[in-house]
Amino acid sequence: MQYENPKLVLETSEIEEGSITWKSPSNIAIVKYWGKYSDQLPQNPSLSITLETSFTQTTLHYAPRKQAGQGVSVELYFEGTRNEAFEQRVRKYFEKILPIFPFLRQLDLKIETANSFPHSSGIASSASAMSALALCCCTLEDEFFHTLDDDEAFDRKASYVARLGSGSACRSIYPYLALWGETGEVPGSSNLYAIPMAEQAHPVYQTFHDDILIIRSDEKKVSSSAGHGLMHNHPFAEARFQYARKNLHQLLGALRTGDLETFGKIAEAEALMLHALMMSAPSPYVLLAPHTITAMERVQAFRAETGHPVYFSLDAGPNLHVLYPESVIHEVRPFIDEQLAPLCEDGLYLQDWAGEGPEQL
Numbered sequence: 255m256q257y258e259n260p261k262l263v264l265e266t267s268e269i270e271e272g273s274i275t276w277k278s279p280s281n282i283a284i285v286k287y288w289g290k291y292s293d294q295l296p297q298n299p300s301l302s303i304t305l306e307t308s309f310t311q312t313t314l315h316y317a318p319r320k321q322a323g324q325g326v327s328v329e330l331y332f333e334g335t336r337n338e339a340f341e342q343r344v345r346k347y348f349e350k351i352l353p354i355f356p357f358l359r360q361l362d363l364k365i366e367t368a369n370s371f372p373h374s375s376g377i378a379s380s381a382s383a384m385s386a387l388a389l390c391c392c393t394l395e396d397e398f399f400h401t402l403d404d405d406e407a408f409d410r411k412a413s414y415v416a417r418l419g420s421g422s423a424c425r426s427i428y429p430y431l432a433l434w435g436e437t438g439e440v441p442g443s444s445n446l447y448a449i450p451m452a453e454q455a456h457p458v459y460q461t462f463h464d465d466i467l468i469i470r471s472d473e474k475k476v477s478s479s480a481g482h483g484l485m486h487n488h489p490f491a492e493a494r495f496q497y498a499r500k501n502l503h504q505l506l507g508a509l510r511t512g513d514l515e516t517f518g519k520i521a522e523a524e525a526l527m528l529h530a531l532m533m534s535a536p537s538p539y540v541l542l543a544p545h546t547i548t549a550m551e552r553v554q555a556f557r558a559e560t561g562h563p564v565y566f567s568l569d570a571g572p573n574l575h576v577l578y579p580e581s582v583i584h585e586v587r588p589f590i591d592e593q594l595a596p597l598c599e600d601g602l603y604l605q606d607w608a609g610e611g612p613e614q615l
């Protein structure tokens with residue numbers, strides 16, 4: 255691990271108790287990360303829009319450890335209630351990153367975490383949850399050792415650490431747009447962490463909305479981790495990884511020039527390909543719902559009729575993300591309310607948009 259640092263150990267007498275709070279957003283990938291190898295390394299580069307209103311807020315309370323022990327001492331409360339399943343996942347994660355933050359072993363940790371989006375909205379929370387935890391750990395390191403004063407170095411380490419928790423989480427660290435994965439087309443890109451992309455893109459992308467249609471809120475039949483696993487023996491794996499690079503190449507051009515048509519074409523092609531990969535996996539599965547398909551058709555028909563730049567994307571689930579720039583909000587919102595909201599569970603959709611990234615509270 256690149257950031258292993260056995261020196262980050264505290265003098266027991268130095269430890270005071272305290273707490274750190276970060277709010278960190280989810281993100282929607284335009285070119286998808288689907289397939290990984292080794293320790294959370296992506297098979298192809300991915301590029302996402304950082305969201306604003308879908309976030310996790312996490313407080314990490316710390317105090318000198320009362321009873322010495324081998325692993326990490328942590329208790330986790332999700333939306334006010336102790337959650338042992340999530341606690342177990344976080345304990346494993348913290349134990350994995352002990353070589354980076356050895357001082358975690360010297361503390362009693364208590365985590366309080368909550369999401370801005372409804373618990374059963376089917377929104378992927380791992381990106382926001384794991385990035386919030388990674389940010390808390392980096393801030394804790396900086397408070398104890400003053401090692402991360404430089405903002406760029408802080409963000410890079412937070413992104414690296416977030417990746418070890420959940421791949422897509424490493425992209426949530428940056429405002430508006432982020433790229434994760436090595437590509438010769440973008441200097442500084444890496445498989446180990448994401449990098450900010452907003453400065454290299456046309457300003458129209460900072461005005462993008464993402465209204466998330468809650469088509470179905472029940473838990474996914476197949477987790478993303480299992481989905482990534484199925485890419486190992488997938489008949490189309492190599493073609494997919496190459497195709498993603500081709501799509502990224504075109505997307506980078508569209509980002510620079512503000513070519514929304516190309517942007518939208520790639521967003522939709524990637525969403526459909528992600529689900530096509532699930533449907534053609536060695537053990538195939540379908541996460542789309544009938545209303546997802548109807549919503550996609552309506553978005554495309556509305557675009558054809560009006561010429562407005564409205565496009566869709568999908569995560570590994572049935573909920574459609576409707577993407578459009580601020581300039582057409584007055585035309586698009588009535589369309590969503592009239593034609594798409596009735597396809598949603600309880601008529602629910604979440605209004606989100608490209609955001610400024612995580613915030614320490």
Ligand code: DP6
Nearest residue numbers: 283286287300420421422478479570
């Ligand atoms: C479809 O980041 O959730 O959202 O690394 O196993 O935690 P793990 O997977 P995860 O996968 C996200 C997949 C995706 C596409 C994307 O966000 O790029």
